[in-house]
Amino acid sequence: MTESRLKIGVLALQGDFALHAKALERCGVAVVEVRKPETLAEVDGLVVPGGESTTLLRLMDEWGFVPAIEKFHGAGKPIFGTCAGLILLARDVENPRQPSLGLIDVGVERNAYGRQRESFEAAGVATLDGRETPLEMVFIRAPRIRRVGPGVETLARHGGEPVMAREGTVLVATFHPELTDDPAVHRFFCRMVEQAGSP
Numbered sequence: 001m002t003e004s005r006l007k008i009g010v011l012a013l014q015g016d017f018a019l020h021a022k023a024l025e026r027c028g029v030a031v032v033e034v035r036k037p038e039t040l041a042e043v044d045g046l047v048v049p050g051g052e053s054t055t056l057l058r059l060m061d062e063w064g065f066v067p068a069i070e071k072f073h074g075a076g077k078p079i080f081g082t083c084a085g086l087i088l089l090a091r092d093v094e095n096p097r098q099p100s101l102g103l104i105d106v107g108v109e110r111n112a113y114g115r116q117r118e119s120f121e122a123a124g125v126a127t128l129d130g131r132e133t134p135l136e137m138v139f140i141r142a143p144r145i146r147r148v149g150p151g152v153e154t155l156a157r158h159g160g161e162p163v164m165a166r167e168g169t170v171l172v173a174t175f176h177p178e179l180t181d182d183p184a185v186h187r188f189f190c191r192m193v194e195q196a197g198s199p
């Protein structure tokens with residue numbers, strides 16, 4: 001399978017989906033905005049964007065997305081959650097406690113940088129495909145990853161803390177790679193999708 005034939009869905013219920021779609025298009029994949037669970041059958045990977053996790057959770061529940069995304073994950077299809085998307089995919093969520101899909105074994109604390117630092121940009125370092133790359137990171141009312149399970153690989157850090165992690169086919173970031181011009185993180189996810197699709 002070549003990267004250009006990949007189809008990646010962006011959950012388009014609320015939040016930052018349009019910029020993810022643009023970033024993925026720049027990587028050369030076909031992008032589908034996913035508004036109904038049935039659409040998941042058409043795509044090879046899924047991005048769950050930032051937004052407001054409580055609202056996203058309610059909309060996902062209303063539209064029957066919870067079992068559909070569990071099935072998608074069970075079929076080995078990659079999922080990438082940023083910020084609120086990470087909160088939805090995490091095993092445990094605090095501040096306040098909130099249900100989640102639990103598809104990656106991390107514990108997160110919502111809105112964990114406090115009011116003074118609600119939104120900020122920072123330079124961090126990511127290790128993508130074994131290569132260390134500097135990465136510009138934009139944090140917006142971001143969660144912090146407070147616990148990383150034994151099967152989870154930390155792919156990027158900021159100030160020594162994990163801000164991007166992967167467990168199998170699930171990738172998460174506390175920051176917003178769709179808000180910078182650097183395509184490195186979306187490219188990395190496209191490669192994950194490509195690899196999951198090849199025998």
Ligand code: GLN
Nearest residue numbers: 050051052053083084141
């Ligand atoms: N603070 C939001 C939440 O807890 C996440 C913010 C974001 O996605 N940019 O859901």
